[in-house]
Amino acid sequence: MTDDIRIMIADDHSVVRSGLAAFLSVYEEFQLVGEAANGKEAYEKALSLKPDVILMDMMMPEMDGAQATKLIKEALPACQIIILTSFKEDKQIQEALKAGAIGYLLKNASVEELAQAILAAKAGKPTLAPEATKVLMNAAGPEKYRMEELTARERDVLTMMIEGLNNPEIAQKLFLSRSTVKFHVSSILGKLGVSSRTEAVSIALQRKLI
Numbered sequence: 742m743t744d745d746i747r748i749m750i751a752d753d754h755s756v757v758r759s760g761l762a763a764f765l766s767v768y769e770e771f772q773l774v775g776e777a778a779n780g781k782e783a784y785e786k787a788l789s790l791k792p793d794v795i796l797m798d799m800m801m802p803e804m805d806g807a808q809a810t811k812l813i814k815e816a817l818p819a820c821q822i823i824i825l826t827s828f829k830e831d832k833q834i835q836e837a838l839k840a841g842a843i844g845y846l847l848k849n850a851s852v853e854e855l856a857q858a859i860l861a862a863k864a865g866k867p868t869l870a871p872e873a874t875k876v877l878m879n880a881a882g883p884e885k886y887r888m889e890e891l892t893a894r895e896r897d898v899l900t901m902m903i904e905g906l907n908n909p910e911i912a913q914k915l916f917l918s919r920s921t922v923k924f925h926v927s928s929i930l931g932k933l934g935v936s937s938r939t940e941a942v943s944i945a946l947q948r949k950l951i
């Protein structure tokens with residue numbers, strides 16, 4: 742099926758990989774295309790397999806999940822990465838989101854939550870565990886920004902970011918150049934005090950900025 746979501750698993754525990762593979766097999770629209778046992782292998786396999794979504798562990802040998810995520814996103818911007826980990830330290834959450842992960846879930850997430858996160862990631866929409874959302878909100882601070890700081894055009898761009906559109910799609914919708922959209926996105930990130938689209942969208946939804 743052309744509509745299948747191609748998924749790769751990166752985790753250094755074979756039992757976890759087997760469990761996730763079994764979970765994916767239940768859904769017809771999910772296609773497991775590869776597995777990796779560490780961050781370095783995840784990066785190398787992602788380049789050749791070009792999955793739509795990667796389920797990425799945070800703590801792995803040779804290269805951790807945040808570093809692998811950063812390298813993969815630089816090489817394959819369209820690939821969406823969901824961090825799936827047992828750890829919920831603030832620093833790790835911030836590192837993962839800054840690296841470009843679109844989701845951050847703990848391994849105790851339900852099957853339904855994980856399935857919805859994969860579908861959302863494919864659509865360009867973030868899914869964050871409550872712990873990750875709390876870290877973002879604390880880092881941003883309650884009065885760090887206000888809605889009126891965003892221009893009308895920036896609000897338009899942010900709305901489309903929330904809808905999961907990428908820069909070229911936003912440019913086409915708003916009849917703007919890609920460089921102009923990129924400028925607006927950078928400005929939005931700066932005004933919201935974040936460093937990634939996922940953080941910006943999460944903050945916007947939590948604070949009801951749109």
